Amino acid sequence: MSAAREDKPKRNIKRNRIPIEDAKAQARALRIRNQIEWRVAHRNGELMPDMPMSPDRTYANNGWKGWADFCGEYYSRTKDWMSFAEAREWAQNSSITTTAEWHAVSRARKLPENMPANPRKTYMHSGWESWGHFLGISMQQWTLEDCMDVAINFETRNAWKLSGGGSYEAARKNNWLDACCAHMRVTRGKWTLETCAADALGYATRSDWQRGNGAAYNAARKSKWLDRCCAHMGGRSREDRYLSFEEARAWTRNSDLRTSAAFREAGKAGELPEGMPSRPDSVYKGRGWSGWVDFTGG
Structure with a gap:
């Protein structure tokens, strides 16, 4: 007689709370054209x-x-993109x-309808060499501010490099990498005084920092950097140091900052x-x- 088959435990699957019609409305309100743009908007906190x-x-x-059904009238397939030569000519005449400017124009939906938001990916095997080649600029024209503007869109150095x-x-x-990457996640053992100090600026108290990013806090503690990293915290409470949530949200909604990336910039x-x-x-x-x-009103 065979052994009784054990019942497998049921998986607790969290159902998505957003109806598909609401998702469609969001895609069309943002004029999202395809899967790539949807994922970029999701990553940037625009949804x-x-x-x-x-x-x-x-x-x-x-x-x-x-x-096509999801994006509606704004849908555009990859095969409809302009050729690399046409895209490069348009970019250099703009x-x-x-x-950073390219990404800003893309987010504002001001690129031509048949221009990909990510030309590097679209034209990787059909003429792409580099952003400098595409935009008609040389590396010597990059400034620290330009590099920081691009770096803020990435969470890791490797993602930025790629x-x-x-x-x-x-x-x-x-030698601008540390300055440009201060906001990025740092792998264990790679925290420096500069990156710890930059991360600490996002917190009002040491306990907040420890709870919010224990890796950075512990790296600073072990390296005896806490006093320097937390100098801005002083003895003030969170309420004394920062605007109230309502004041902060009201200011942000009245600004032109509509994404988390724009806010961090x-x-x-x-x-x-x-x-x-x-x-x-x-x-x-x-x-x-x-x-x-909710915070940005985007």
Whole structure:
């Protein structure tokens, strides 16, 4: 007699709370043209909270009919892109001179309809050499500010190196990498005083920092950098140091900052008002924070 088959435990699958019609409306409101642009918008925090990264999988059995149906009139297939020569000619005749400017124009949906948002990926095997070649600029034209503008779009150095065009190489040759990568995740054992200090600026107290990024905090503690990294914290409470959540949200909604990336760029450029934390998602957690879309009004 065979042994009784054991019942497998049921998997607790979290169902997506966003109906497909709402997801479609979001895609069309942002004029998203294809899967690549949807994923870029998701990564940049431009979509509503809980919006799926892969709607084709999430809604596979719940109304999915393809990206053309999902994006509606704004859908554009890869095979409809202009040729590399045409794209390069358009880019060099435009006023765009850095990859940061290119990404900004792309996010603003101001590229031609048949121009890919990520030309490096689209033309990788059909003429692509580098961003400098595509935009008609030389590496010597990269400034520290240009490199930082590009780097802010990436979470790791490797991701920047792979997709940041000539900006990464320019930063490396000019010894700007630490400055440009201060906001990035750092692998264990790679924290420096500069990166720890930059990370600490996003927190009001040592306990906040320890809870928010234990790796950076512990690296600073073990290297005896805590006093230097936490000098800005003083003895003030979180409430004394920062604007209230309502004040911070009101200011952000009245600004032109509509994504988390744009907010962080403004923080690095020193364009945030006094009392505005560079890490509002950490500072206002439990005090009204419900996501970047709500905070920016995007």
